[in-house]
Amino acid sequence: MKSLSLGILSTDWKLADVTALYKKGSKSDRRNYRPISLTSVCCKILEQLIRDDLMAYLLGNDLISNRQYGFVKSRSTSLQLLQILDKWTDCLENGGQIDAVYTDFEKAFDKVSHNRLISKLSSYGISKTVIKWIQDFLTARKFRVRVNLSHSMWSEVTSGIPQGSVLGPILFLLFINDLIECCIPHSDIYLFADDAKLFRHIIQDSDDKTALQKGVNALQEWTQEWFLKLNASKCRSCPLAEM
Numbered sequence: 001m002k003s004l005s006l007g008i009l010s011t012d013w014k015l016a017d018v019t020a021l022y023k024k025g026s027k028s029d030r031r032n033y034r035p036i037s038l039t040s041v042c043c044k045i046l047e048q049l050i051r052d053d054l055m056a057y058l059l060g061n062d063l064i065s066n067r068q069y070g071f072v073k074s075r076s077t078s079l080q081l082l083q084i085l086d087k088w089t090d091c092l093e094n095g096g097q098i099d100a101v102y103t104d105f106e107k108a109f110d111k112v113s114h115n116r117l118i119s120k121l122s123s124y125g126i127s128k129t130v131i132k133w134i135q136d137f138l139t140a141r142k143f144r145v146r147v148n149l150s151h152s153m154w155s156e157v158t159s160g161i162p163q164g165s166v167l168g169p170i171l172f173l174l175f176i177n178d179l180i181e182c183c184i185p186h187s188d189i190y191l192f193a194d195d196a197k198l199f200r201h202i203i204q205d206s207d208d209k210t211a212l213q214k215g216v217n218a219l220q221e222w223t224q225e226w227f228l229k230l231n232a233s234k235c236r237s238c239p240l241a242e243m
Contacts, residue, residue, distance in 0.1 A: 007132030037164030187215025
């Protein structure tokens with residue numbers, strides 16, 4: 001635990017071997033492979049201790065939005081779908097329709113600004129000791145690509161949540177957590193990690209659609225402020241049903 005008390009990690013704990021996992025399609029096309037980052041096992045053990053304590057603090061103080069269903073114990077995609085289906089059913093029984101916008105961020109985990117993430121951790125009242133350790137955990141990281149028995153040169157990681165880490169998912173949740181509050185005054189929103197459903201019950205056509213657009217605008221303004229770019233090719237809008 002000396003690493004945590006000093007807020008310093010061993011250099012070896014910040015190294016990662018990246019290997020490509022085949023997904024589907026042509027094996028000659030690099031886009032059909034998912035990069036998997038292999039990191040230090042010793043570091044992961046300490047990460048798990050920090051994560052468990054951090055999650056207990058966040059959930060105990062209701063600091064993680066109940067509209068976020070990714071990487072949180074007892075929440076899942078199925079539970080989110082059931083919750084939203086319930087809400088949509090109630091709305092449609094009163095007439096009108098549901099208009100929804102599905103969004104996806106482009107390389108969300110890789111684009112997170114370290115300085116901005118640290119500022120958000122401070123705003124949640126997390127102890128300075130833990131924040132100092134996380135700050136060192138994020139900086140001066142390096143990776144290399146491994147193919148069979150060959151390795152590339154080491155390269156520096158200057159931004160993003162470390163892939164393959166235990167702490168990575170919870171750090172991302174804290175980074176994106178306030179997006180929900182930005183959109184709620186205008187539209188309803190649910191998240192699974194970085195995938196968002198933004199929707200509104202449309203009864204009074206012009207007023208409700210204007211409010212939904214304000215929600216979309218708020219989401220767009222958040223992405224600009226926090227330097228996360230929407231992946232336009234994966235974003236969709238549609239009326240889900242009408243009665």
